Amino acid sequence: EARLAYADRPKFADPNKGIHIDANENPLGPSEGARAAMANILPKGGRYEFSMQTELEETFAKMQGLDPESVNAYAGSTEPLHYTVLAYTSASKPLVIADPGYEAPMWAAKASGAEVIKVPLADPQGAASHDIKAMLAASPTPGVIYVCNPNNPTGTVTPKEEIDQLVAGVPKGTIVLIDEAYIHFSDTPSCLHMVKEGKDVIILRTFSKLYGMAGIRMGFVIGRPDLINKLPSLGGQNSLPITAMAAAKASLEDPELVPTRKKLIGEIRTENLNWLKSKGYHVTPSDSNCFMLDVKRPGKEVLAAMAAKDVYIGRIWPAWPTSVRITVGSREEMAIFRKTFEEVMNSSTA
Numbered sequence: 001e002a003r004l005a006y007a008d009r010p011k012f013a014d015p016n017k018g019i020h021i022d023a024n025e026n027p028l029g030p031s032e033g034a035r036a037a038m039a040n041i042l043p044k045g046g047r048y049e050f051s052m053q054t055e056l057e058e059t060f061a062k063m064q065g066l067d068p069e070s071v072n073a074y075a076g077s078t079e080p081l082h083y084t085v086l087a088y089t090s091a092s093k094p095l096v097i098a099d100p101g102y103e104a105p106m107w108a109a110k111a112s113g114a115e116v117i118k119v120p121l122a123d124p125q126g127a128a129s130h131d132i133k134a135m136l137a138a139s140p141t142p143g144v145i146y147v148c149n150p151n152n153p154t155g156t157v158t159p160k161e162e163i164d165q166l167v168a169g170v171p172k173g174t175i176v177l178i179d180e181a182y183i184h185f186s187d188t189p190s191c192l193h194m195v196k197e198g199k200d201v202i203i204l205r206t207f208s209k210l211y212g213m214a215g216i217r218m219g220f221v222i223g224r225p226d227l228i229n230k231l232p233s234l235g236g237q238n239s240l241p242i243t244a245m246a247a248a249k250a251s252l253e254d255p256e257l258v259p260t261r262k263k264l265i266g267e268i269r270t271e272n273l274n275w276l277k278s279k280g281y282h283v284t285p286s287d288s289n290c291f292m293l294d295v296k297r298p299g300k301e302v303l304a305a306m307a308a309k310d311v312y313i314g315r316i317w318p319a320w321p322t323s324v325r326i327t328v329g330s331r332e333e334m335a336i337f338r339k340t341f342e343e344v345m346n347s348s349t350a
């Protein structure tokens with residue numbers, strides 16, 4: 001999640017109080033290895049340590065069989081997401097996004113002057129995947145078509161074959177921006193191979209979700225060098241925090257981290273989706289660490305009533321006003337969520 005810089009910025013709850021399942025964070029935080037790596041590197045904090053960035057990019061590239069020139073690290077994926085939309089959209093090249101979807105690309109389109117075309121998710125009561133056909137048909141000259149897989153806020157996946165069709169079908173010069181922030185939680189295949197194949201795609205990865213480093217800040221943009229090398233000129237050539245680079249490298253080098261956390265979060269997600277379904281609620285079929293829950297009344301009332309009991313659930317999307325986004329927290333947090341949710345839904349005031 002990114003912090004809105006505009007007047008409609010919400011007031012943030014005290015992070016030291018209550019249950020926070022509102023921002024798709026990972027309650028586990030950085031891994032033990034990442035914490036140790038940060039502590040070890042701290043004395044070098046007076047240096048830029050440029051070589052660490054190269055090493056980190058090379059580590060990821062090697063793991064994925066990519067050319068290191070096609071991987072650039074940033075302090076989180078928000079920056080390269082923003083710069084990609086700035087670089088490839090304009091007043092004559094719209095941004096095409098899914099709705100409900102992650103809003104950050106729209107904020108960049110405000111700056112580039114691009115029209116934003118929102119395409120409703122297909123089959124909202126079912127798979128709630130991206131409507132790839134409609135996204136392809138949305139504009140004759142799209143600058144960027146943004147696909148978030150799994151999607152934020154629904155946690156739903158779009159079949160890989162459909163993303164293949166999208167990439168094959170876009171007009172020349174259109175970038176398909178594939179946001180894989182939540183891919184580690186999911187069984188859906190990654191699209192990284194498209195970079196090796198020289199496609200017009202740009203892919204985003206982050207350490208903020210499964211790796212539990214939202215507050216540490218590290219992410220990657222992956223794409224053909226000629227595509228991603230347009231980005232630094234839009235945001236300066238910043239050097240990266242050495243703590244974040246050390247933590248990211250240690251996280252990548254731990255082979256147990258992704259499978260262990262994916263399994264745990266997946267189990268907690270399933271328990272809660274099943275409980276909500278058993279109580280008669282519709283939930284999106286999430287393969288991620290968040291899902292949408294239809295509360296059958298204005299979502300903002302339920303959000304406020306939960307917040308009054310110090311349980312902070314996620315946001316509302318205007319397209320689905322009776323749904324709220326829930327982040328999968330720890331087992332303990334989710335037990336409190338369920339208890340509080342029942343209280344709120346059984347009371348007549350919410």
Ligand code: PLP
Nearest residue numbers: 001076077078102152181206208
């Ligand atoms: N992309 C998606 C889909 C997200 O949900 C988020 C954060 O919630 C981000 C990108 C940005 O994350 P970060 O800048 O922490 O990498």
